[in-house]
Amino acid sequence: MNKAIVTGHSKGLGAGITAALLAEGFNVLGLSRSALPGFEAGLEQVALDLGDADALSAWLDGGELESFLEGAERALLINNAGIVEPIAPLGRQGAVAIVRAVTVNISAALVLADAFAAASSGIGDRRLVHVSSGAGRHAYTGWSVYCATKAALDNHANGVREDALPGLKVESLAPGVIDTGMQSTIRGTSEEDFALRGQFVELKETGALADPDTVGAKIVAHVIGTGFGKETLTDIRQV
Template structure:
């Protein structure tokens, strides 16, 4: 993955997780149509966005449900290279999973761990990395959006893990709002 340096960089840049389908793909497309550079993070690539917006779209294939994989990616230079010189960086933590869907006692422990990592730990790790990056000037703006759902406020049978992670995400947002 290479960050284009030949063309003028946009002042506003966005990082979108889960950019390959659904809401994440729609958000990435909408941002690109507004001439905002996008860095997509996900388990796969979005070839159509890459071909339609080669100068403004970058993507990294990283399994956000694997904390070691995300830690390795964060240890690299892609985040700093992407954000360098931006006046505003938007992080959209969109990737998530509703699995495992099952009653308590019937949920796969590994699926629970992956869901908690993807829905809670990865957004925290990315937000922390963006807040800490030295590639942005002191007056540059950092905006962090954690995509949520009604499951943060309403319990659904069999969705205990998803509901719990969405409540956690809601509280992360609340805590970050009070600090920053």
């Protein structure tokens, strides 16, 4: 039996990944603040704010992750959840927004990765995916926090690869520029806080943003394929 855990599964790219996994016959456990409508068979959903470290710890202590993975022959963890805020130069970002970004983008992903590795230790084929970003590999004005959090995921994947855990493959995967709520947030930012705003408005107006369902399907095809894990830092547009 094939099983996958997907964070941020209810919207945007996460919903696209979830739909593709279900189509491939995976049982999916979705972790998100909101539910994904329209799916019943094969999908379990947990209402969980990954920005609340105590809530995540309490959920993990309940043993639901281990119960879900029981009987799996192949197991995936796709750390997709992420937020782009705060979008602003240093000095205008704010403590609350910075802490939430680090908690959602880094802490939750690393905590879940650790719990997944422990819970899947008896599974012969297990795969860990961090959904990263080009922003983790190239600096952008106004995105210093987002860039830092995605760079952290990249280097975490590098370290996990060095651990060489039995049966575990890992990749930190950049998905490209996708037409999601995150892009709406970016376009809604003032140019004072994000000098590159006009470029992202143009991407939307010219139809250059990728479809989340299409990208989700491509990511799943790669993740379950034989090429996954050969490189640790990848871009779905180049695999």
